[in-house]
Amino acid sequence: MSPTRAEQRRQTESRILAEARLLFAEVGFDRTTIRAVAKAAGVDAGLVMHYFGSKDELFARAVERAAAEPVDGDVADTMLASLAKRLEAEPVASLALLRSMLTNADAADRYRTAGEAQFGQISAAIPAADAGLRASLLGAIVHGVLIERYLLRFGHLAEASPEQIIELLRPCFRALAAAPES
Amino acid sequence: MSPTRAEQRRQTESRILAEARLLFAEVGFDRTTIRAVAKAAGVDAGLVMHYFGSKDELFARAVERAAAEPVDGDVADTMLASLAKRLEAEPVASLALLRSMLTNADAADRYRTAGEAQFGQISAAIPAADAGLRASLLGAIVHGVLIERYLLRFGHLAEASPEQIIELLRPCFRALAAAPES
DNA sequence: GTCTATACATCGATAGAC
DNA sequence: GTCTATCGATGTATAGAC
Numbered sequence: 001m002s003p004t005r006a007e008q009r010r011q012t013e014s015r016i017l018a019e020a021r022l023l024f025a026e027v028g029f030d031r032t033t034i035r036a037v038a039k040a041a042g043v044d045a046g047l048v049m050h051y052f053g054s055k056d057e058l059f060a061r062a063v064e065r066a067a068a069e070p071v072d073g074d075v076a077d078t079m080l081a082s083l084a085k086r087l088e089a090e091p092v093a094s095l096a097l098l099r100s101m102l103t104n105a106d107a108a109d110r111y112r113t114a115g116e117a118q119f120g121q122i123s124a125a126i127p128a129a130d131a132g133l134r135a136s137l138l139g140a141i142v143h144g145v146l147i148e149r150y151l152l153r154f155g156h157l158a159e160a161s162p163e164q165i166i167e168l169l170r171p172c173f174r175a176l177a178a179a180p181e182s
Numbered sequence: 183m184s185p186t187r188a189e190q191r192r193q194t195e196s197r198i199l200a201e202a203r204l205l206f207a208e209v210g211f212d213r214t215t216i217r218a219v220a221k222a223a224g225v226d227a228g229l230v231m232h233y234f235g236s237k238d239e240l241f242a243r244a245v246e247r248a249a250a251e252p253v254d255g256d257v258a259d260t261m262l263a264s265l266a267k268r269l270e271a272e273p274v275a276s277l278a279l280l281r282s283m284l285t286n287a288d289a290a291d292r293y294r295t296a297g298e299a300q301f302g303q304i305s306a307a308i309p310a311a312d313a314g315l316r317a318s319l320l321g322a323i324v325h326g327v328l329i330e331r332y333l334l335r336f337g338h339l340a341e342a343s344p345e346q347i348i349e350l351l352r353p354c355f356r357a358l359a360a361a362p363e364s
Numbered sequence: 365g366t367c368t369a370t371a372c373a374t375c376g377a378t379a380g381a382c
Numbered sequence: 383g384t385c386t387a388t389c390g391a392t393g394t395a396t397a398g399a400c
Contacts, residue, residue: 005383012383028285030212033375044385049377102333103210103285112334130346136330136338137350144326148318151284152294156318164312168319172354187365194365215393226367231395 013051016041020062024096029059029104056106063097063110068118075125076173080166083142087149087162095150098143115139126177134176141172195233198223202244206278211241211286238288245279245292250300257307258355262348265324269331269344277332280325297321308359316358323354 003011019040023032034055038045052058071078086094097114100107123135145165149157157165185193201222205214216237220227234240253260268276279296282289305317327347331339339347 008383031285034377035375045376046378046386047384050384055376099284102281102329103213108334112336130350132338133342133346134350136336137327137347139336140326140330140339141323141354142326144322144324144329145319147284147326147329148322152290154294154318154321156314157322160315164315165319168312168316168358171357172323175353175357176350190365216395217393227394228368228396229366232366235395237394 009051012041012043012047016043016048016051016058017062020058021092021096024059024062025092025099027099029055029100029107034058059096059100059106060110063093063107065093065114068114068121071118071121071125074177075122076170076177079122079138079142079177080170080173083145083169084162084166086146087165090150094146098147099151128178138173138176141169145169191233194223194225194229198225198230198233198240199244202240203274203278206241206244207274207281209281211237211282211289216240241278241282241288242292245275245289247275247296250296250303253300253303253307256359257304258352258359261304261320261324261359262352262355265327265351266344266348268328269347272332276328280329281333310360320355320358323351327351 016037020032020037023037023040034048035045037058038048041048048058052061069082097107097111101111102108119135119139122138123131126134128134145157148154198219202214202219205219205222216230217227219240220230223230230240234243251264279289279293283293284290301317301321304320305313308316310316327339330336
């Protein structure tokens with residue numbers, strides 16, 4: 001009935017990862033210490049190092065996620081649906097990346113890489129000569145909203161319902177996703 | 183002909199402040215060290231401490247700026263004009279604040295305070311029941327664009343001309359600044 | 365007015381005991 | 383599989399010499 005060593009390790013490891021994600025999302029890479037992660041997970045700092053080798057590796061494991069979903073129908077609607085999902089359930093792994101991307105080069109790279117896949121699809125689906133810039137603006141808006149809602153917790157944005165936000169942004173997204181005249 | 187001690191100090195102090203602003207904008211509060219600021223300004227670390235007392239005080243002095251300009255005419259146009267100005271000349275003091283606001287509580291507070299004055303005006307000028315949320319979204323968009331252009335230097339946004347960006351954002355801003363029907 | 369020397373704390377990482 | 387002990391580096395801040 002007692003768990004094998006491999007099971008033990010897997011459980012402890014995932015508990016460490018969960019606490020690391022939370023801390024990275026709350027205070028960012030630099031201010032998250034191995035010691036604090038270990039304490040939150042109820043283990044020793046040496047064990048965290050033993051499992052993950054380095055703080056960078058721990059961060060990499062904590063923020064890795066599944067790939068972005070494909071853009072099928074209308075660009076604006078697809079992006080709004082994706083944003084709505086992230087406004088309903090707080091996306092901890094994304095927040096860990098967002099929190100750290102301005103002060104950590106590795107986090108910035110991962111953020112860029114994660115965004116490029118989605119960017120390519122969106123850019124290709126916009127029928128305009130300046131599709132790249134339009135897609136970039138859409139991305140900047142999404143991230144600006146997520147930052148002020150979850151990371152800075154600005155009053156109106158933090159408390160508004162996802163539907164309210166989505167409906168206000170819909171005309172913006174439509175304007176950016178559609179060509180000026182066609 | 184030789185400068186007085188007071189003049190000497192004033193010059194050295196403003197040189198230190200300028201270098202501090204640059205470093206805070208480039209790598210954020212935590213990774214900016216007193217030693218690095220001193221070195222960039224061509225003085226000793228002890229002197230920086232002697233002038234400003236603490237790293238927090240140095241940061242406060244480095245990011246303090248003039249108040250936001252008043253909202254006179256159309257809300258959307260006013261905000262777009264304000265954004266255009268910040269897209270033409272890189273606003274170093276603002277960037278220092280933006281770079282640090284996700285990982286430093288004091289920077290986040292200053293950012294919030296600086297934004298609230300402008301927020302109140304914008305919110306009051308929007309004729310809608312959800313004016314507060316609309317104003318917040320406008321702020322989030324502005325900051326999202328500034329972050330990706332200057333702090334992350336994303337290709338399309340970093341290279342686009344201010345006019346291009348402003349014209350693409352104009353319909354978004356109009357939609358958010360105007361009541362749904364009136 | 366400017367610099368040297370140093371106290372004091374924190375953190376990542378390593379080695380090894382149990 | 384988990385924890386103790388410790389090294390080495392770095393950074394803020396202080397005290398005092400010049």
